[in-house]
Amino acid sequence: DTGVSQNPRHKITKRGQNVTFRCDPISEHNRLYWYRQTLGQGPEFLTYFQNEAQLEKSRLLSDRFSAERPKGSFSTLEIQRTEQGDSAMYLCASRGDLYEQYFGPGTRLTVT
Amino acid sequence: GQSLEQPSEVTAVEGAIVQINCTYQTSGFYGLSWYQQHDGGAPTFLSYNGLDGLEETGRFSSFLSRSDSYGYLLLQELQMKDSASYFCAVRGPDNLFFGTGTRLTVIP
Numbered sequence: 001d002t003g004v005s006q007n008p009r010h011k012i013t014k015r016g017q018n019v020t021f022r023c024d025p026i027s028e029h030n031r032l033y034w035y036r037q038t039l040g041q042g043p044e045f046l047t048y049f050q051n052e053a054q055l056e057k058s059r060l061l062s063d064r065f066s067a068e069r070p071k072g073s074f075s076t077l078e079i080q081r082t083e084q085g086d087s088a089m090y091l092c093a094s095r096g097d098l099y100e101q102y103f104g105p106g107t108r109l110t111v112t
Numbered sequence: 113g114q115s116l117e118q119p120s121e122v123t124a125v126e127g128a129i130v131q132i133n134c135t136y137q138t139s140g141f142y143g144l145s146w147y148q149q150h151d152g153g154a155p156t157f158l159s160y161n162g163l164d165g166l167e168e169t170g171r172f173s174s175f176l177s178r179s180d181s182y183g184y185l186l187l188q189e190l191q192m193k194d195s196a197s198y199f200c201a202v203r204g205p206d207n208l209f210f211g212t213g214t215r216l217t218v219i220p
Contacts, residue, residue, distance in 0.1 A: 040213075042213050099203060
């Protein structure tokens with residue numbers, strides 16, 4: 001257990017529905033990252049927050065994806081109008097002042 | 113753009129030493145990280161090289177040559193529990209760019 005928690009751990013949804021995932025980072029970490037990982041691939045960077053400011057977004061993050069970190073603590077990732085191609089593991093990571101990122105257990109999304 | 117290359121699979125015997133290589137092409141290079149991921153688990157940090165040379169952490173060591181855009185992870189005294197996927201990742205100013213990973217299988 002790294003101290004980063006994610007909820008839910010699994011989500012099955014029908015195509016076209018909206019889903020929201022939550023990440024609670026290590027409390028003293030001001031940097032928070034979202035990644036997506038599909039089978040046999042490495043994590044792909046989606047977006048990055050420093051405190052409550054979203055400082056970087058990948059081109060992978062289409063308009064259907066939005067992320068927030070309203071008080072600089074927990075973060076949410078919402079996917080609107082889900083598509084089957086959105087099926088993946090969504091990973092959250094947090095970082096303090098050192099280089100190491102601590103990953104949460106992930107939310108596995110299945111779009112049927 | 114960014115790209116990393118690492119072998120897709122490696123098999124080694126328990127107690128042996130294995131080296132996983134990583135070559136990269138990127139702009140804005142800050143350093144090379146290594147992560148381990150067991151099936152169904154989250155990536156966990158193993159090592160980081162910001163400067164050329166060798167970093168040692170217990171049974172694991174990592175090496176970086178910035179001039180060659182090359183690094184490797186060395187695992188010594190392999191144990192069955194080391195069977196996992198290993199990812200090299202290039203550190204940019206605000207993110208990590210991961211390779212596709214090397215699946216290590218340790219056999220008795």
